[in-house]
Amino acid sequence: MEVFILTPTSPIRSTGNRGTAYQWASMLEKSGYSVAVGSELPEPLPDLLVVLHAGKCHDAAIEFKRRHPSGKLIVGLTGTDIYPAPGEAALESMRFADALIALQSQAPEQIPIELRKKTHVIVQSAEQIISGTEKNADGFRVCVVGHLRNVKDPLLTAKAARLLPAESKIQVFHAGGILEPEYEALVESEMAENPRYHWLGEQSPEETSRLLATSQLMVLSSHSEGGGRVVGEAIVHGTPVLSTRIDGIVGLLGEDYPGFYPVGDAESLATLLQRCETDHEFFAHLQSTADPALFSPETESRLLSELVDSLVS
Numbered sequence: 001m002e003v004f005i006l007t008p009t010s011p012i013r014s015t016g017n018r019g020t021a022y023q024w025a026s027m028l029e030k031s032g033y034s035v036a037v038g039s040e041l042p043e044p045l046p047d048l049l050v051v052l053h054a055g056k057c058h059d060a061a062i063e064f065k066r067r068h069p070s071g072k073l074i075v076g077l078t079g080t081d082i083y084p085a086p087g088e089a090a091l092e093s094m095r096f097a098d099a100l101i102a103l104q105s106q107a108p109e110q111i112p113i114e115l116r117k118k119t120h121v122i123v124q125s126a127e128q129i130i131s132g133t134e135k136n137a138d139g140f141r142v143c144v145v146g147h148l149r150n151v152k153d154p155l156l157t158a159k160a161a162r163l164l165p166a167e168s169k170i171q172v173f174h175a176g177g178i179l180e181p182e183y184e185a186l187v188e189s190e191m192a193e194n195p196r197y198h199w200l201g202e203q204s205p206e207e208t209s210r211l212l213a214t215s216q217l218m219v220l221s222s223h224s225e226g227g228g229r230v231v232g233e234a235i236v237h238g239t240p241v242l243s244t245r246i247d248g249i250v251g252l253l254g255e256d257y258p259g260f261y262p263v264g265d266a267e268s269l270a271t272l273l274q275r276c277e278t279d280h281e282f283f284a285h286l287q288s289t290a291d292p293a294l295f296s297p298e299t300e301s302r303l304l305s306e307l308v309d310s311l312v313s
């Protein structure tokens with residue numbers, strides 16, 4: 001059984017889609033499937049094609065089904081596929097698919113009712129890569145992990161850090177490549193003007209894990225997310241998360257999670273950052289609220305393998 005996982009092309013070497021693709025490939029290989037990963041439809045066509053982006057991989061998904069009607073197609077839905085609403089290309093990919101994978105529990109609400117019966121929620125798992133590492137003791141390290149593009153509102157944490165009182169020891173470390181060119185100048189300007197903000201550029205998975213493991217806190221500032229795999233990566237490393245209140249993260253952490261703030265609201269984020277630094281009881285509550293078991297690799301692997309088995313049996 002030949003499986004091919006297709007991701008969009010990108011100038012960034014370590015995208016979230018590619019990370020998911022290789023994680024799924026490893027899981028399916030352990031279940032006995034032959035799996036390859038790439039950004040172009042292969043020849044000959046595989047028995048099963050998994051695309052990780054309904055919109056950007058639309059042409060490949062449709063070509064695959066037209067040329068190989070008996071082949072199976074799984075479409076993995078990313079944040080921009082379904083938020084604020086699915087576009088025409090994404091919808092056509094969904095209709096052609098034999099199965100859809102959503103990455104958190106609220107995603108199916110964004111999918112047309114007639115397509116929900118073939119939708120499977122599979123939360124992206126995370127493993128503790130860096131263990132036995134002490135949190136940064138020289139202050140209060142806050143990390144941001146995400147490539148710089150508008151949908152991520154990547155400089156919001158830097159803006160919030162500017163609003164902190166002078167006595168705060170918070171320092172912001174941002175790991176991510178530049179996907180939209182205007183951020184090159186914006187990042188340089190922010191670092192020159194804001195002594196609390198440090199841009200690290202694109203990091204390897206190991207470097208990112210070390211950053212998460214040694215930080216006291218991670219901030220996610222996106223306008224939308226499909227499933228926010230980095231949330232699980234932070235939590236399994238013992239690093240609590242502050243996030244915008246968006247479906248892609250509420251669907252992972254629940255409506256009552258205490259670390260949410262409004263989209264684009266630097267003042268509310270600054271208030272939460274200061275509270276995490278100074279209110280030890282609140283910080284301990286935040287740290288204990290999210291359960292690392294939510295991001296179990298065993299659960300993700302089992303659900304993924306069961307879905308593929310059901311399509312090919």
